[in-house]
Amino acid sequence: MxxxxxxxxxxxxxxxxxxxxxxxxxxxxxxxxxxxxxxxxxxxxxxxxxxxxxxxxxxxxxxxxxxxxxxxxxxxxxxxxxxxxxxxxxxxxxxxxxxxxxxxxxxxxxxxxxxxxxxxxxxxxxxxxxxxxxxxxxxxxxxxxxxxxxxxxxxxxxxxxxxxxxxxxxxxxxxxxxxxxxxxxxxxxxxxxxxxxxxxxxxxxxxxxxxxxxxxxxxxxxxxxxxxxxxxxxxxxxxxxxxxxxxxxxxxxxxxxxxxxxxxxxxxxxxxxxxxxxxxxATGANVLSNWQALNRFTVKMSFASGLARKLAELHRIDQVRPVRAQLGGSIAVDTVSMQAVVEAAMRHSEPIAGMAIPGPQYVNGGLNMQRRIAYDAVRTLRELAGGAFMALPSSYQSMVHPDTAADVEKYYQSTGIDTIGRVGFLKLMWDFVGTEFAGRQQQYELFYAGQPHINDVRVFDTFDWQQGVDLVDRALVELRAGADG
Ligand SMILES: Cc1cc2nc3c(=O)[nH]c(=O)nc-3n(C[C@H](O)[C@H](O)[C@H](O)COP(=O)(O)OP(=O)(O)OC[C@H]3O[C@@H](n4cnc5c(N)ncnc54)[C@H](O)[C@@H]3O)c2cc1C
The missing domain is CATH 2.40.110.10 (Butyryl-CoA Dehydrogenase, subunit A, domain 2)
Known part of the structure; x- marks a missing residue:
């Protein structure tokens, strides 16, 4: 190979x-x-x-x-x-x-x-x-x-x-x-x-x-x-x-x-x-390629959840209950939801042109979720960080330069981790949420699968409406029977 x-x-x-x-x-x-x-x-x-x-x-x-x-x-x-x-x-x-x-x-x-x-x-x-x-x-x-x-x-x-x-x-x-x-x-x-x-x-x-x-x-x-x-x-x-x-x-x-x-x-x-x-x-190409994209996105969400958890620990706010609720109710929930959608698409595959294609309603629905979740995750990480990204040495040079190294070591420290570890982690996180690279990531998540409104029409077209309609019809039959009786 x-x-x-x-x-x-x-x-x-x-x-x-x-x-x-x-x-x-x-x-x-x-x-x-x-x-x-x-x-x-x-x-x-x-x-x-x-x-x-x-x-x-x-x-x-x-x-x-x-x-x-x-x-x-x-x-x-x-x-x-x-x-x-x-x-x-x-x-x-x-x-x-x-x-x-x-x-x-x-x-x-x-x-x-x-x-x-x-x-x-x-x-x-x-x-x-x-x-x-x-x-x-x-x-x-x-x-x-x-x-x-x-x-x-x-x-x-x-x-x-x-x-x-x-x-x-x-x-x-x-x-x-x-x-x-x-x-x-x-x-x-x-x-x-x-x-x-x-x-x-x-x-x-x-x-x-x-x-x-x-x-x-x-x-x-x-x-x-x-x-x-x-x-x-x-x-x-x-x-x-x-x-x-x-x-x-x-x-x-x-x-x-x-x-x-x-x-x-x-x-x-x-x-x-x-x-x-x-x-x-008709070939399922759109769905199969977007299912790959959602699988990829589950990994990105795991990465985001790791950043959130580590930052909370770094700043010793991981035991603060409102912070636990904030992270549990956002990044954690969104990560498992996305994993569930990807899994459901696989389990509920549909026969298209003789192939097993991941369930279109799950994939198309997942694309809508993913667009929103990608933004929410970045917002959560930014909220969690406060001003941390701005209180960083301008570059690695400041960490090793004889005139600044001692101050950096002293004032950029954190309990439980060495200074270089803390600064490196925050630089990693800023590259995920705030740099030009990060901005392009956001644009990608918004548009890689095409215009958002076109995908949402696909969700409408592939969603199993019948299941809900049947339930409502049954309720209406019961209602009518009650009225007649
Ligand atoms: C980071 C990134 C990577 C990409 N990679 C690829 C790639 O590898 N291959 C590829 O082929 N393409 C790629 N694209 C292009 C991507 O497919 C398009 O950006 C996407 O399909 C949206 O089309 P557009 O940019 O032309 O937006 P437009 O069609 O110009 O739409 C922009 C906005 O105008 C509004 N709008 C326009 N028309 C309507 C309408 N009818 N109804 C309602 N609102 C409307 C909406 O707000 C819409 O979001 C990439 C894009 C990005 C950002």
Whole structure:
């Protein structure tokens, strides 16, 4: 199986990453990306070495192991196998890496499990979906996706934007493939991935046919450029002052396609508005990938609960009853509720296209809960901290500088822990709740699953209303019987 070293080597493929106007020669060496690339490589190594089933599954036909994120779930046990991989990946980043490889792999795996639907829309495209899934499984590929167009004029459909092909679209068809032109809004972790899935997740309108496609494109494809947002790492070593920002920046990039050629074998949908939507809903891709996201979020909530508990102990307020009630009634309750939702989704899986897909009403409901809980957790941690984050040495240098070290040692101390331990812990916590990295985390939790109101309509559509309606009907029958009697 693919090792960390071969993963890092494959990132040196001539991909075009333009940061501050300049091309990044080697993302594995560049300060903005190297640390995160290294962490992903470590997980690739863990996967390659796994014999327990934590990160891998056994291919019955070949007898070989593969990353369990590519396992097509046929049973509840398969979902449990997938889940153990999701949790291992999430724990590697304390739940802070949203688009770890298992996110988009989940979408592509559900698509492969429902490949017949792609054939029904366009003969032969089901084989493309299956073949790519097999390749990804065999080679442990890392895929990202760009499924939302740029925010240029949201009141107009794709074909009525100020110019054609501002949104990524099929600008030409050739005998051997298609040509993509335009941009997509955000590709999280695209810099670290092998392939990007390019398509749309929002409904398209008549006239938008050029934009109604789905295809996978190597990141190094000629004409594909990545434009990352401001990186949260630094040219200097900030691992003490910004322990999360400096190590776990998964990077979001605008992805621009300048006449990028894509062979037909990598095309899943062409000029089919309905199939572009069905690839998410009818295949279970949306639900399976968002279930991964909720699994990841349970780890993040555990991390938040650990921060809360440790801070309360650090400041000796853990025995104060109102504080216990505050933490019990917020972070603790929210953490177990989220764990329960993820578990319930697995137990109440639904047969979709011959697969066992986690219960949609639990996953969609969980996404709504998660958006609120993510904010509540940060607010609780901030409330608990009081002014602690502001009463910290400006940097590690202040802790070791001969002119300040003694004062820092004396006045920043805490009972029960050494000064460096207290300061380090509070810096960790601030990186979780207050830095630019933390702000981006909040934005991620709010929007990674699309527009919140669209998800809430999905909750309406998938919720089991009938159970409640039956109860009310029974009450009404009893009421009527009472009135008649
Ligand atoms: C950190 C981060 C990472 C991301 N990673 C990825 C990624 O890896 N791949 C990817 O494809 N995308 C990614 N995205 C993009 C994400 O999918 C979109 O941000 C999300 O779908 C919301 O779309 P939008 O940003 O275009 O918001 P808009 O559609 O512009 O909406 C913004 C706001 O306008 C209001 N609004 C707009 N239309 C309506 C309406 N009809 N009814 C009511 N209110 C409305 C709402 O308040 C809404 O929240 C990422 C986003 C973030 C923030």
């Amino acid at each position: 693919r090792t960390g070293e071969s993963y890092l080597e494959s990132l040196r493929d001539g991909r075009t990453v333009l940061l501050d106007g300049e091309a990044v020669e080697d993302v594995t060496e560049h300060w903005a990306f190297a640390e995160q690339a290294r962490r992903i490589a470590t997980m690739m190594d863990r996967t390659a070495q796994d014999t327990t089933g934590e990160l891998t599954a056994l291919d019955e036909e070949t007898g070989e192991r593969f990353a369990n994120m590519w396992l097509i779930p046929r049973t509840g046990e398969d979902l449990a196998r997938r889940r153990s991989g999701h949790l291992a990946w999430a724990e590697s980043s304390f739940g802070l890496m949203g688009r770890s490889p298992d996110h988009v792999a989940s979408a592509l795996t559900a698509m492969a499990g429902a490949a017949d639907l792609f054939d029904q829309a366009h003969e032969g495209f089901g084989a493309n979906v299956r073949a790519f899934h097999e390749k990804a499984k065999r080679e442990s590929l890392y895929c990202s996706y760009v499924i939302v167009p740029p925010q240029i004029d949201r009141s107009q459909p794709a074909h009525r934007q100020p110019e054609p092909f501002l949104y990524a679209g099929v600008s030409a068809e050739r005998d051997d493939g298609i040509v993509l032109t335009g941009a997509q809004m955000v590709g999280t972790a695209a810099v670290f991935s092998d392939y990007v899935l390019v398509t749309q997740i929002r409904p398209l309108e008549p006239g938008d046919e050029d934009y109604a496609f789905s295809a996978v494109v190597p990141i190094s494809a000629p004409g594909l450029t990545l434009h990352p947002r401001v990186p949260y790492g630094s040219t200097e070593d900030k691992s003490f002052d910004y322990p999360l920002s400096s190590k776990l920046d998964e990077t979001d990039s605008v992805v621009i396609f300048k006449d990028v050629f894509v062979p037909w074998e990598q095309v899943f949908v062409i000029r089919d508005r309905e199939m572009v939507m069905r690839q998410w809903s």
